[in-house]
Amino acid sequence: MAQNYFSRLLEGLSRTREAISGVFIGRQVLDASFLLDLEEALILSDVGHETTEVLINKLKQRARPGMNLKALVREEIAGLLNQQPWRIELPPDALAVILVVGVNGTGKTTSAGKMAHLFRVEGRKPLLAAADTFRAAAGEQLEIWAKRAGVDCVRHREGADPAAVVFDAISAARHRGADLVIADTAGRLHTKTNLMEELRKIRRVVEREVPGAPNETLLVLDATTGQNGLAQAEVFQQMLNITGIVLTKMDGTAKGGVVLAIAHKMGLPVKLVGVGEKLEDLLYFDPHAFAESLVQ
Amino acid sequence: MFSNLASRLADTFKRLRGMGKLTEADVDRALREVRLSLLEADVNFHVVRDFIKKVRERAVGQEVMASLTPGQQVVKIVYEELTRLMGSTKSGLNLSGNPPAVIMLVGLQGSGKTTTAAKLGLHLRKSGRSVMLAACDTYRPAAQDQLARVGEKAGIPTYGVGVAKDPVAIAREAVVEARRLGKDTLIVDTAGRLHVDEVLMDELSRMKQAVNPKEVLLVCDAMTGQDAVNLAQAFSEQLGIDGVILTKLDGDARGGAALSLRAVTGRPVKYVGVGEKLEALEPFHPDRMAGRILGMGDVLTLIERAEETFNAEQARKMEQKLRKQQFTLEDFLEQLKHIKRMGPLDQILGMIPGFSGNRALSKVDVDPKELIRIEAIINSMTRQERENPAIINGSRRKRIAAGSGTRVQDVNKLLRQYSEITKMMKQLSSVEKNLKRGKFPFM
Numbered sequence: 001m002a003q004n005y006f007s008r009l010l011e012g013l014s015r016t017r018e019a020i021s022g023v024f025i026g027r028q029v030l031d032a033s034f035l036l037d038l039e040e041a042l043i044l045s046d047v048g049h050e051t052t053e054v055l056i057n058k059l060k061q062r063a064r065p066g067m068n069l070k071a072l073v074r075e076e077i078a079g080l081l082n083q084q085p086w087r088i089e090l091p092p093d094a095l096a097v098i099l100v101v102g103v104n105g106t107g108k109t110t111s112a113g114k115m116a117h118l119f120r121v122e123g124r125k126p127l128l129a130a131a132d133t134f135r136a137a138a139g140e141q142l143e144i145w146a147k148r149a150g151v152d153c154v155r156h157r158e159g160a161d162p163a164a165v166v167f168d169a170i171s172a173a174r175h176r177g178a179d180l181v182i183a184d185t186a187g188r189l190h191t192k193t194n195l196m197e198e199l200r201k202i203r204r205v206v207e208r209e210v211p212g213a214p215n216e217t218l219l220v221l222d223a224t225t226g227q228n229g230l231a232q233a234e235v236f237q238q239m240l241n242i243t244g245i246v247l248t249k250m251d252g253t254a255k256g257g258v259v260l261a262i263a264h265k266m267g268l269p270v271k272l273v274g275v276g277e278k279l280e281d282l283l284y285f286d287p288h289a290f291a292e293s294l295v296q
Numbered sequence: 297m298f299s300n301l302a303s304r305l306a307d308t309f310k311r312l313r314g315m316g317k318l319t320e321a322d323v324d325r326a327l328r329e330v331r332l333s334l335l336e337a338d339v340n341f342h343v344v345r346d347f348i349k350k351v352r353e354r355a356v357g358q359e360v361m362a363s364l365t366p367g368q369q370v371v372k373i374v375y376e377e378l379t380r381l382m383g384s385t386k387s388g389l390n391l392s393g394n395p396p397a398v399i400m401l402v403g404l405q406g407s408g409k410t411t412t413a414a415k416l417g418l419h420l421r422k423s424g425r426s427v428m429l430a431a432c433d434t435y436r437p438a439a440q441d442q443l444a445r446v447g448e449k450a451g452i453p454t455y456g457v458g459v460a461k462d463p464v465a466i467a468r469e470a471v472v473e474a475r476r477l478g479k480d481t482l483i484v485d486t487a488g489r490l491h492v493d494e495v496l497m498d499e500l501s502r503m504k505q506a507v508n509p510k511e512v513l514l515v516c517d518a519m520t521g522q523d524a525v526n527l528a529q530a531f532s533e534q535l536g537i538d539g540v541i542l543t544k545l546d547g548d549a550r551g552g553a554a555l556s557l558r559a560v561t562g563r564p565v566k567y568v569g570v571g572e573k574l575e576a577l578e579p580f581h582p583d584r585m586a587g588r589i590l591g592m593g594d595v596l597t598l599i600e601r602a603e604e605t606f607n608a609e610q611a612r613k614m615e616q617k618l619r620k621q622q623f624t625l626e627d628f629l630e631q632l633k634h635i636k637r638m639g640p641l642d643q644i645l646g647m648i649p650g651f652s653g654n655r656a657l658s659k660v661d662v663d664p665k666e667l668i669r670i671e672a673i674i675n676s677m678t679r680q681e682r683e684n685p686a687i688i689n690g691s692r693r694k695r696i697a698a699g700s701g702t703r704v705q706d707v708n709k710l711l712r713q714y715s716e717i718t719k720m721m722k723q724l725s726s727v728e729k730n731l732k733r734g735k736f737p738f739m
């Protein structure tokens with residue numbers, strides 16, 4: 001299973017894998033030209049110049065003649081991503097709640113649907129809450145995902161209070177014996193303070209209704225995002241105390257390197273990766289597989 | 297959040313100015329800041345490299361090094377080259393010819409095509425065209441419903457909702473339907489797709505062939521990172537595009553992708569999306585974008601909005617008052633009302649170089665209730681106090697608070713904001729003057 005998962009993750013990330021490969025061909029010494037090439041490759045992967053510098057300095061300190069440079073770079077990358085637990089731990093016998101948040105269009109609804117499938121396969125009984133009552137037809141979209149995943153979905157009218165949707169979803173879950181509520185929320189730019197306040201209200205309702213919840217507050221980040229991803233993570237973290245990142249659209253050519261900057265600056269882990277538009281295209285994150293996919 | 301190039305460069309150049317002459321090493325040091333700033337703004341690595349090379353060639357040239365203000369010259373070159381790279385002038389749509397003129401919106405998943413379709417539709421409808429939308433995203437669940445719903449809000453009919461057949465066929469039928477209904481513009485919303493998805497890219501090519509669009513527009517998220525180059529290249533080579541619409545510019549993304557897109561496709565950015573409202577679509581101004589990417593603030597937009605809100609006479613009076621230091625609390629109240637009309641205050645402040653981080657101002661709350669409170673406080677002051685707030689000491693503050701039914705803290709807060717606004721107004725008027733003289737605000 002582990003091997004299976006690893007290869008599936010790598011396969012999902014296959015286009016990304018072309019990433020930093022050329023840099024290492026025929027390279028044995030950590031000379032200036034190698035470092036320039038590596039800098040270029042990391043920046044092209046959206047790692048950002050600051051974190052790139054940090055990585056390169058670490059390499060300079062550690063590299064000794066005869067060492068495998070590729071393995072070394074991978075180790076440093078995985079090390080950055082490995083500072084915090086990247087697993088999702090839900091209480092085995094109690095109702096759990098996961099909040100799904102992020103800016104517009106990153107893949108929140110899709111990821112919520114895929115998550116319902118992922119956890120159902122693992123033996124939980126999820127229920128989806130359509131707390132995006134803002135975007136036209138967002139509720140219908142989530143409902144279709146609920147059907148695909150074979151789970152229930154609670155939704156209100158467009159324009160309804162999203163906190164009320166979540167409240168209802170929690171009571172519906174208790175009623176119907178579901179043990180996991182996954183709440184999809186409306187996309188919002190992190191710079192819109194009033195909308196961020198709405199998310200805090202949802203969070204407060206969850207805290208009040210379910211002890212210990214939300215168990216996860218996941219920021220959905222699009223892998224094509226550049227350095228603004230850091231600003232997103234910082235603001236959502238400040239407002240909501242997010243617990244991790246879902247990195248979507250890793251099936252494209254974008255490398256999602258900004259998660260390295262986020263891990264470096266904030267220690268915030270990636271927990272799930274989206275690698276396509278099908279139900280099964282959401283996988284647990286693994287720092288080593290990610291490092292391997294970045295540096296092939 | 298991100299360090300601001302304007303202030304970083306200001307520091308670098310302040311040092312340089314003290315030294316009188318500019319050496320090549322000085323230029324390189326300054327260009328290093330420019331480079332980092334561009335990378336932070338997500339301009340593509342290779343585009344940055346070429347750009348810096350070009351700027352350096354000009355900057356170490358004779359006329360710059362020998363000029364009296366070499367630092368300013370360098371920034372001017374950076375700004376000019378950046379504007380040039382983005383296409384210098386504003387470019388619109390070409391919808392002439394046999395109606396209906398078809399516009400195809402294409403792009404990655406989640407870039408904002410559906411919302412943009414309705415926004416563009418509304419924009420064109422307001423300029424006198426009769427518009428129809430075609431719902432050709434048959435992949436994403438409920439995408440067609442979403443388009444129909446936003447279309448309805450924009451007062452525009454949508455063709456194809458609930459039709460599950462081949463998107464190319466829907467597009468083709470939509471053209472026929474638009475013609476039958478006498479529509480002169482058809483905006484085709486397509487499913488988001490990865491540029492490496494051969495099947496779906498081919499579908500777009502077939503659609504293009506079938507409906508012969510006047511404009512194929514690539515819709516791209518302003519937050520896109522280094523990958524912008526890859527996607528632009530793919531869409532450009534495999535499909536051919538006529539322009540770009542950059543979305544979600546109302547956030548704090550610096551939008552460096554705009555540069556990469558332009559550099560790679562050679563096609564201009566034509567519109568930018570600046571909000572969730574259907575009216576929030578604006579024509580693109582390369583010079584303003586250059587300022588934004590450099591972190592210089594969007595002074596031009598600010599001035600334009602100010603000009604829309606204040607009439608010339610008012611502005612002149614205010615400027616005189618400011619210059620003569622006669623800006624009173626009554627004027628302050630007046631200004632607050634004006635600024636409120638210019639748009640959300642945080643947005644306005646973000647456009648002013650050096651002001652984006654101003655703490656006291658970020659708390660200036662101009663919601664209607666607050667305005668009433670401020671008015672009450674100011675009305676409880678004597679004429680002398682209003683004209684010369686400096687005399688308002690502790691006991692006067694207590695009296696004013698009691699008189700206006702507020703707390704002393706409220707009075708303190710107002711006085712603090714007044715002094716900040718005075719500073720801001722001064723800065724604004726000097727920014728404007730400097731711009732007119734071709735100088736940059738932070739120099």
Ligand SMILES: Nc1nc2c(ncn2[C@@H]2O[C@H](COP(=O)(O)OP(=O)(O)O)[C@@H](O)[C@H]2O)c(=O)[nH]1
Pocket residue numbers: 102103104105106107108109110111187220248249250251252273274275276277281405406436488490
């Ligand atoms: N290729 C790919 N597309 C994705 C992935 N996740 C989401 N999407 C697509 O991105 C678009 C926006 O997703 P959606 O869930 O509606 O975003 P939301 O606005 O954040 O809820 C849709 O077209 C999804 O199919 C992914 O991992 N890979």
Ligand SMILES: [Mg+2]
Pocket residue numbers: 108109110132135138184185186187
């Ligand atoms: Mg959604």
